[in-house]
Amino acid sequence: MTLSVKDLTVKFGGRTILDAISFDIDDGSIIGIVAPNGTGKTTLFNAIMHYIPLKSGSVAIDGKAYQNSRKDILKLHKKITFFPDQADLYENFSGREHIQLYSEIWQKDTSRVEAIIDMLHMGHYVDRKVHTYSLGMRQRLCFAMMCAANTPIMLMDEVMNGLDPENVNLVSSVLETLRSEGKIIMVASHLLDNLDEYADKVLFLENGRFIFISDHHEEKVSYVKGKISRQSYDSLGNLPDGTLYLDNGLCCIPIQNEEEAKQYFSLLRSHQAETTSIGPLGTADHYIRIYDFTTENKE
Numbered sequence: 569m570t571l572s573v574k575d576l577t578v579k580f581g582g583r584t585i586l587d588a589i590s591f592d593i594d595d596g597s598i599i600g601i602v603a604p605n606g607t608g609k610t611t612l613f614n615a616i617m618h619y620i621p622l623k624s625g626s627v628a629i630d631g632k633a634y635q636n637s638r639k640d641i642l643k644l645h646k647k648i649t650f651f652p653d654q655a656d657l658y659e660n661f662s663g664r665e666h667i668q669l670y671s672e673i674w675q676k677d678t679s680r681v682e683a684i685i686d687m688l689h690m691g692h693y694v695d696r697k698v699h700t701y702s703l704g705m706r707q708r709l710c711f712a713m714m715c716a717a718n719t720p721i722m723l724m725d726e727v728m729n730g731l732d733p734e735n736v737n738l739v740s741s742v743l744e745t746l747r748s749e750g751k752i753i754m755v756a757s758h759l760l761d762n763l764d765e766y767a768d769k770v771l772f773l774e775n776g777r778f779i780f781i782s783d784h785h786e787e788k789v790s791y792v793k794g795k796i797s798r799q800s801y802d803s804l805g806n807l808p809d810g811t812l813y814l815d816n817g818l819c820c821i822p823i824q825n826e827e828e829a830k831q832y833f834s835l836l837r838s839h840q841a842e843t844t845s846i847g848p849l850g851t852a853d854h855y856i857r858i859y860d861f862t863t864e865n866k867e
């Protein structure tokens with residue numbers, strides 16, 4: 569299965585939020601979408617779902633484009649689900665009733681309900697009414713509802729919101745299981761390091777377009793990284809092309825081999841660098857590089 573978005577443009581009151589965006593995603597993929605607040609991540613999901621009527625561009629699954637008609641939208645929603653909004657939960661229903669409802673509507677089969685509850689460790693609270701749930705409990709319920717709908721394409725907006733580290737790990741591992749079952753999953757998230765753990769690619773949105781794609785399957789340049797003051801950085805002397813000094817004080821020096829790694833590691837340490845490490849640039853590093861306009865590259 570392939571989800572194809574072509575030339576998608578969305579404007580609100582003359583302001584362009586998405587500017588002729590195009591991409592294809594094949595099954596068995598998790599794609600992260602990152603950008604600062606208010607950039608257009610949710611708008612992209614709303615447009616794919618046709619919650620916003622498409623005026624320009626198309627959304628197709630396996631080459632079939634879906635129009636704005638009620639009939640087409642119903643067909644589309646059988647294949648794609650959007651992470652439920654916590655505000656849409658029924659306060660006087662139990663978690664189990666929500667999971668059953670989603671299973672009935674999308675799959676006409678409730679046989680997986682118990683397995684989903686076990687998988688997400690919800691057994692101790694799922695029979696209580698939703699109005700007694702904490703933020704994290706509600707979030708896990710919303711995720712369980714998506715698992716119950718079990719559509720081939722899943723749009724996860726801020727899926728990790730309000731989850732503690734243990735539950736972030738749990739939901740991350742379930743996302744990986746869903747990918748291995750062949751799902752297409754898009755995750756808009758501000759948990760940047762977490763995306764590095766499971767996303768196949770991370771797309772960076774700015775001014776209505778994806779301006780950078782970090783492909784986790786491509787071979788990456790390795791860097792020696794360390795946090796140092798601007799003053800210390802300026803006194804480091806000649807550094808290789810491609811060295812970055814990010815606005816959070818992280819100095820990233822590209823290395824070709826172990827010898828260079830040792831050389832620059834010692835150099836950073838001798839300049840009182842904190843938290844030195846070696847590795848490729850992660851999503852968080854790219855985020856600072858891309859969205860912080862005071863970032864400089866050293867010649």
Ligand SMILES: Nc1ncnc2c1ncn2[C@@H]1O[C@H](COP(=O)(O)OP(=O)(O)OP(=O)(O)O)[C@@H](O)[C@H]1O
Nearest residue numbers: 580581585603604605606607608609610611612756
């Ligand atoms: N229905 C709407 N009418 C007018 N403007 C809207 C509408 N929905 C969103 N916007 C605007 O579009 C821009 C993008 O909003 P969107 O919710 O897509 O951002 P986001 O990247 O998901 O942000 P966040 O990280 O805060 O969730 C914002 O400036 C927002 O105010």
